[in-house]
Amino acid sequence: MMxxxxxxxxxxxxxxxxxxxxEAAEKGFQVPVEYVKLDNGLKVVLSPxxxxxxxxxxxxxxxxFRIEPKDRTGFAHLFEHMMFxxxxxxxxxxxxxxxxxxxxxxxxxxxFDFTNYFEILPSNKLETALWAEADRMKGLNITQENxxxxxxxxxxxxxVNVLNQPYGGFPWLDMPQxxxxxxxxxxxxxxxxxxxEAATLGDVQQFFRTYYAPNNxxxxxxxxFDPPEGLALVxxxxxxxxxxxxxxxxxxxxPRQEAEKRVxxxxxxxxxxxIAIAYHMPDRNTPEYYAMxxxxxxxxxxxxxxxxxxxxxxxxxxxSVDGGINLLxxxxxxxxxxxWMASMIHDKTVTADQILQAWDEVIDKVIQEPxxxxxxxxxxxxxxxxxxxxxxxxxxxxxxDLLASFALFDNDPSRINGLEQHFAAxxxxxxxxxxxxxxxxxxxxxxxxxxxxGS
Amino acid sequence: MTHPFKAVLAAAFFLxxxxxxxxxxxxxGGAPKDFVxxxxxxxxxxxxxxxxxxxxxxxxxxSISVVVRAGNLNxxxxxxxxxxxxxxxxxxxxxxxxxxxxxxxAAGMGGNVNVNVGMDVTTISGDVLSEEAPQFIRLLGExxxxxxxxxxxxxxxxxxxxRELSVSRSQPGPLALEEFRRLLYPNHPYGRVFPTQEMLKGxxxxxxxxxxxxxxxxxxxxxxxxxxxxxxxxxQAVQDAFGDWVQGPAIFVDVPKPTTRxxxxxxxxxxxxxxxxxxxxxxxxxxxxxxxxxxxxxSLLGGSFASRITSNIRERKGxxxxxxxxxxxxxxxxxxxxxxxxxxxxxxxxxxxxxxEIRRLQSEPPPEAELRGIQxxxxxxxxxxxxxxxxxxxxxxxxxxxELPDSYLTEYVKHVYAxxxxxxxxxxxxYLRDKDMTLVIVGxxxxxxxxxxxxxxxxxxxx
Numbered sequence: 001m002m003x004x005x006x007x008x009x010x011x012x013x014x015x016x017x018x019x020x021x022x023e024a025a026e027k028g029f030q031v032p033v034e035y036v037k038l039d040n041g042l043k044v045v046l047s048p049x050x051x052x053x054x055x056x057x058x059x060x061x062x063x064x065f066r067i068e069p070k071d072r073t074g075f076a077h078l079f080e081h082m083m084f085x086x087x088x089x090x091x092x093x094x095x096x097x098x099x100x101x102x103x104x105x106x107x108x109x110x111x112f113d114f115t116n117y118f119e120i121l122p123s124n125k126l127e128t129a130l131w132a133e134a135d136r137m138k139g140l141n142i143t144q145e146n147x148x149x150x151x152x153x154x155x156x157x158x159x160v161n162v163l164n165q166p167y168g169g170f171p172w173l174d175m176p177q178x179x180x181x182x183x184x185x186x187x188x189x190x191x192x193x194x195x196x197e198a199a200t201l202g203d204v205q206q207f208f209r210t211y212y213a214p215n216n217x218x219x220x221x222x223x224x225f226d227p228p229e230g231l232a233l234v235x236x237x238x239x240x241x242x243x244x245x246x247x248x249x250x251x252x253x254x255p256r257q258e259a260e261k262r263v264x265x266x267x268x269x270x271x272x273x274x275i276a277i278a279y280h281m282p283d284r285n286t287p288e289y290y291a292m293x294x295x296x297x298x299x300x301x302x303x304x305x306x307x308x309x310x311x312x313x314x315x316x317x318x319x320s321v322d323g324g325i326n327l328l329x330x331x332x333x334x335x336x337x338x339x340w341m342a343s344m345i346h347d348k349t350v351t352a353d354q355i356l357q358a359w360d361e362v363i364d365k366v367i368q369e370p371x372x373x374x375x376x377x378x379x380x381x382x383x384x385x386x387x388x389x390x391x392x393x394x395x396x397x398x399x400x401d402l403l404a405s406f407a408l409f410d411n412d413p414s415r416i417n418g419l420e421q422h423f424a425a426x427x428x429x430x431x432x433x434x435x436x437x438x439x440x441x442x443x444x445x446x447x448x449x450x451x452x453x454g455s
Numbered sequence: 456m457t458h459p460f461k462a463v464l465a466a467a468f469f470l471x472x473x474x475x476x477x478x479x480x481x482x483x484g485g486a487p488k489d490f491v492x493x494x495x496x497x498x499x500x501x502x503x504x505x506x507x508x509x510x511x512x513x514x515x516x517x518s519i520s521v522v523v524r525a526g527n528l529n530x531x532x533x534x535x536x537x538x539x540x541x542x543x544x545x546x547x548x549x550x551x552x553x554x555x556x557x558x559x560x561a562a563g564m565g566g567n568v569n570v571n572v573g574m575d576v577t578t579i580s581g582d583v584l585s586e587e588a589p590q591f592i593r594l595l596g597e598x599x600x601x602x603x604x605x606x607x608x609x610x611x612x613x614x615x616x617x618r619e620l621s622v623s624r625s626q627p628g629p630l631a632l633e634e635f636r637r638l639l640y641p642n643h644p645y646g647r648v649f650p651t652q653e654m655l656k657g658x659x660x661x662x663x664x665x666x667x668x669x670x671x672x673x674x675x676x677x678x679x680x681x682x683x684x685x686x687x688x689x690x691q692a693v694q695d696a697f698g699d700w701v702q703g704p705a706i707f708v709d710v711p712k713p714t715t716r717x718x719x720x721x722x723x724x725x726x727x728x729x730x731x732x733x734x735x736x737x738x739x740x741x742x743x744x745x746x747x748x749x750x751x752x753x754s755l756l757g758g759s760f761a762s763r764i765t766s767n768i769r770e771r772k773g774x775x776x777x778x779x780x781x782x783x784x785x786x787x788x789x790x791x792x793x794x795x796x797x798x799x800x801x802x803x804x805x806x807x808x809x810x811x812e813i814r815r816l817q818s819e820p821p822p823e824a825e826l827r828g829i830q831x832x833x834x835x836x837x838x839x840x841x842x843x844x845x846x847x848x849x850x851x852x853x854x855x856x857x858e859l860p861d862s863y864l865t866e867y868v869k870h871v872y873a874x875x876x877x878x879x880x881x882x883x884x885x886y887l888r889d890k891d892m893t894l895v896i897v898g899x900x901x902x903x904x905x906x907x908x909x910x911x912x913x914x915x916x917x918x
Contacts, residue, residue: 029515051512052842053488089479093761093770098481100761101828103835122835125484132481152773152798159728160776160796166625224488271625272618302567303546303558312615313554319615345622347614378562385516385565385584392514395839 031391031399033414034227035407040243041215043407044234046227049396055223056396057129058118059137060404062218063211064111065189066336067250069203074191077110078154078199079207083117084108085146087136092146095132102128110189111328113335114408120395123224127233130221134237137217140208144201151196158190166269170449171276171343172327178263179278179445184252185337213244218407222396252336254280261445266452274449275352276343277359279438281325284335285410290422291434292340293331296324297379298371298431299362300342304378306362307342315358318344330390332402332419335409340438352448366435370428383423391416490838492864493681493847498690502702503674505855506693509681509847516565517588517682518844520580521595522852524706525670527574528644528786534658534666535650536620540612541663542572545579547608549597554608557598564591568598574645575786575856582844588684589692596696599676604667606660617652624649627724627731627796627897634720635733635792635895643711645785672703677855681844710787713737715891719910722897730802730898734809735792738886741784741857745882747870749791752882753782755829756816757793763812764793774798774805786856791887799899803906806894816883820876834868 034046065076086092099106104121119129162168173190180186219238221230257280267274282288299307300323311317323342325331346355390398399416406415437443496508530537546568548554561568564587571578579599583591623629633648640646678697680689715737739745757764757780768774778795797805840846841864854863894910896903 100832103831124487127482128484149773157776304562316611
């Protein structure tokens with residue numbers, strides 16, 4: 001028997017479809033959400049969208065690189081590669097071949113708190129994709145040869161993205177290691193090459209048995225399909241996979257940071273200095289968290305943002321200031337301590353202290369006075385506009401990412417329709433209060449890249 | 456600077472799958488649903504500007520692109536990146552709005568003005584909330600027709616460009632592209648990827664304004680609107696904002712004659728743990744009747760995850776992470792190239808495998824089933840390419856640049872499926888002649904040189 005929890009009923013979708021497009025625009029866009037938990041604990045989210053005859057199948061496992069084994073840095077990511085190396089009915093590379101010859105694309109990625117796998121296919125191939133994802137959730141069939149091959153591939157991935165690039169790990173890989181103090185948040189997520197080399201087939205099997213269980217996963221289907229039919233197929237292929245007792249989650253908390261940290265890294269491939277500044281975020285889903293989302297829009301996102309206007313337009317210190325909340329995803333798809341971060345490349349004629357002084361002028365202003373209504377309204381419009389693209393774009397994958405995260409981390413995928421209310425409730429006073437606590441100097445880490453060579 | 460950890464994956468058709476009888480076969484799925492390309496409405500204004508409207512989707516947003524036939528192609532040899540400097544300056548305010556006001560106005564509509572400069576076109580675009588479409592078109596009209604191009608901001612913009620150039624020149628990928636294009640297109644703008652710092656520092660505001668005046672005008676411009684919007688309001692806004700624009704300069708054409716003989720370039724990167732390889736050759740361009748055959752051939756050989764080269768050098772050998780081949784096109788011009796960052800010690804071995812895969816396809820047609828898989832893949836990704844607002848605009852802008860009829864899109868899938876194994880072999884023989892290819896490597900010279908002796912030829916002098 002299965003428990004059925006339905007937060008946003010299918011009816012919402014039908015009503016939305018009956019409205020004319022103009023009406024839909026007036027009433028705001030509602031994402032249809034049907035949420036079901038199978039007996040084995042698998043969280044299933046169904047969200048039809050008939051814009052194009054395509055379908056997204058996404059499986060999110062609640063295991064990210066934060067909590068990989070301590071003597072196996074980089075293992076969560078290496079393991080992600082192994083999920084394509086063979087299961088009971090699909091040999092090495094057959095999974096990819098299957099998706100491609102059915103007209104689809106696929107990928108996987110490893111993040112702070114989950115590892116995801118997804119396919120985007122013509123919608124008549126939904127059953128094919130569900131069968132294939134279920135096959136590898138049941139078990140892997142990996143040889144030493146395949147493990148060795150992927151160790152080579154991953155080491156080349158680290159070389160091309162980090163070791164052979166100026167600003168290679170900057171700031172996305174470097175900053176968490178210096179800003180955080182808890183090992184789970186502060187180790188090298190790509191992994192030391194030594195640790196990657198040391199991985200064994202036994203490690204692979206152990207990791208799979210521990211974390212790749214239906215009760216530690218969310219399955220999301222978005223696109224041109226009929227939810228009752230989709231649900232029947234999900235039950236057919238995933239229903240019989242047994243649950244596995246999960247280990248307790250380690251303590252991921254970070255202590256309140258009291259003093260500013262400053263770290264310098266020499267980059268022998270770079271020829272211009274760079275600086276990144278990161279602040280610890282408020283806890284997820286608190287009022288302050290939503291206020292930080294708006295502060296991010298006001299300070300850092302888009303040409304009108306205050307930091308861009310100050311550092312690019314007014315001071316001419318850099319060509320762009322980049323960053324945001326969770327550089328490996330978005331402000332919704334993580335579940336633990338997180339950083340709000342910005343970075344820029346600048347000239348040697350400008351010092352880090354000059355940049356920080358100009359930076360602080362902007363930050364001090366949001367600490368010292370409440371933002372004006374026009375600025376706050378503009379931030380809300382930017383957020384809504386981005387949100388529409390997140391739930392409507394990327395062929396449905398953007399929507400799947402939010403639904404999977406809210407199912408996995410909050411057990412409530414219908415949160416996708418309530419976000420705007422939380423942002424709308426943020427007042428100028430709350431923004432100021434949030435800035436005072438979270439944008440204080442003591443809460444930040446400054447990472448400086450010192451180039452070794454010339455112009 | 457977002458770098459999700461991605462597993463880009465590949466498969467090999469030619470490996471013999473262990474055929475265990477007990478294995479389940481994947482379910483086939485249901486009957487395919489029809490895919491109909493979104494309907495478009497096209498209008499041409501008396502001044503030559505065209506407007507294409509594509510109502511699409513259920514998300515209350517709209518994408519608007521103003522595409523002007525002006526870009527790096529229009530630069531003289533001593534004007535490299537002048538088009539890019541102009542592009543940046545176009546965001547520095549109009550005759551009636553300051554730069555900060557442009558940014559705030561766009562943000563208030565839920566968007567941002569983006570200016571993207573390419574070889575053939577400059578695109579000024581943004582995505583805004585549906586109801587803001589007319590206002591955003593008026594804003595774009597001001598930016599495109601009445602940019603302030605303030606001399607006071609030129610030094611800052613140029614300094615940013617000098618920094619950008621310096622950073623690009625410290626990365627192996629851009630260095631490889633620069634050398635590859637230099638060898639392929641001697642004495643043509645397509646061959647000039649980077650300026651010198653001195654060149655950049657010499658540009659004056661008069662030169663920028665002259666470049667604008669010589670290259671921007673209604674008959675070089677096409678506007679594309681896709682998403683949810685009110686058609687008559689949008690058409691009216693375009694009429695108001697662009698209707699009285701001068702016709703301006705005629706479209707400028709300068710088709711290159713790329714190198715079709717073997718050439719070689721080795722760019723030193725001391726101590727590099729990987730070699731960045733570009734290996735390619737000019738091929739038929741999108742206006743040629745054989746182009747779709749070339750598309751299919753590319754996907755099968757190196758242009759998809761399950762392609763032969765990727766299967767070989769990544770999934771069999773582990774030499775590299777993200778190899779790919781592509782057809783890179785410009786107006787009446789195209790080349791095929793395989794790009795891979797491979798371990799320094801296996802540079803020669805990787806090249807040998809790449810050449811081996813090309814030769815294998817020259818010498819024997821691909822199996823029917825392998826070709827069918829690629830055709831299905833291209834038919835499926837065609838639907839994806841035409842099912843987002845920006846994707847739809849991208850496809851229509853591509854048609855317009857290459858002067859292709861609508862039937863290119865409406866019959867694309869049919870043409871993909873018409874390609875035979877013999878066609879693929881013939882295209883490989885005729886166009887992907889490995890002995891005539893240009894090879895560029897950015898890497899550790901000392902460790903690489905011995906591995907690639909067979910490919911090395913005298914390196915042409917720098918221009």
